[in-house]
Amino acid sequence: xxxxxxxxxxxxxxxxxxxxxxxxxxxxxxxxxxxxxxxxxxxxxxxxxxxxxxxxxxxxxxxxxxxxxxxxxxxxxxxxxxxxxxxxxxxxxxxxxxxxxxxxxxxxxxxxxxxxxxxxxxxxxxxxxxxxxxxxxxxxxxxxxxxxxxxxxxxxxxxxxxxxxxxxxxxxxxxxxxxxxxxxxxxx
Numbered sequence: 001x002x003x004x005x006x007x008x009x010x011x012x013x014x015x016x017x018x019x020x021x022x023x024x025x026x027x028x029x030x031x032x033x034x035x036x037x038x039x040x041x042x043x044x045x046x047x048x049x050x051x052x053x054x055x056x057x058x059x060x061x062x063x064x065x066x067x068x069x070x071x072x073x074x075x076x077x078x079x080x081x082x083x084x085x086x087x088x089x090x091x092x093x094x095x096x097x098x099x100x101x102x103x104x105x106x107x108x109x110x111x112x113x114x115x116x117x118x119x120x121x122x123x124x125x126x127x128x129x130x131x132x133x134x135x136x137x138x139x140x141x142x143x144x145x146x147x148x149x150x151x152x153x154x155x156x157x158x159x160x161x162x163x164x165x166x167x168x169x170x171x172x173x174x175x176x177x178x179x180x181x182x183x184x185x186x187x188x
Contacts, residue, residue: 010061014053018046044087052080059119065181068121071174075128078167079107091160093148102141106134106164121179128172132165139165 022042028035037045056076060069082103085091092099110131117123139161141147143154152160 010057011054014050014057017053018049021049022046045084048080048083052076063178065121065178067174067181068178071121071124071128071171071178074167074171074174075110075124075131078164078171079110081167082107082164085160091148091152092142092157093151097148097151099142099147102138103135106131106138109134110168121175121182125172125175125179128168128175132168132172135161135165135168 022045025035025037025042025045029037056072060072063069063072082091086100086103087095089095090097090100091103110127113127113130114124117127139157142152142157142161148157
C-alpha cells in the first residue's frame with residue numbers, strides 16, 4: 001500500500017477513536033447531571049486526544065523499535081493525562097488554582113528536551129528523566145508551601161505526582177532500552 005494512503009488511514013483511525021472517546025461523556029450527560037460538558041469542553045478534549053494520537057503517529061511511525069514506540073506512547077499518555085487532569089479538576093487544589101500552571105513547566109521541559117534530543121532514544125531518555133525530576137520538584141514545592149489545601153491534601157498530592165513521576169521514569173527506561181537495541185543493531 002502506498003505510504004500516503006496508509007497515512008490517511010491512520011489519521012482517519014485517530015479521528016474515529018477521538019470521536020468514540022468523546023461519545024462517552026456525551027452519553028453520560030444523557031443519564032446523569034454529574035457530567036456537564038459544554039462545547040468548549042468537547043473542543044479541548046477533542047484537540048488533546050486527536051493531537052496526542054497524531055503526534056504518536058508522526059513520531060512513532062519512523063521507529064521500527066517496539067520499545068521506542070512504547071516509550072512514546074507512555075510519555076504522550078502521561079502528558080495528556082497531566083493536562084486533562086489540570087484542566088478538569090486540578091491537581092493542586094482545584095482547576096482554578098494558579099499553582100497548577102507549574103505543571104506546564106514539566107511539559108515544557110519534555111518538549112524542549114525532545115527537540116534538543118531530536119527524538120533520538122538516548123536523548124529522549126534524558127528528557128523524560130528531566131520531566132520526572134521537574135514533576136517531583138513541583139510536588140515538593142506544593143507540599144512545602146501547603147498549596148492546594150484543603151482541596152488537595154499531602155497524601156493526595158504525593159500519590160498523584162508519584163503516579164506521573166512513575167510514568168515519566170517508565171518512559172525514560174523504555175527509551176534507554178530502545179537506545180540499547182539500536183546500538184546493538186536490533187530493530188524489534
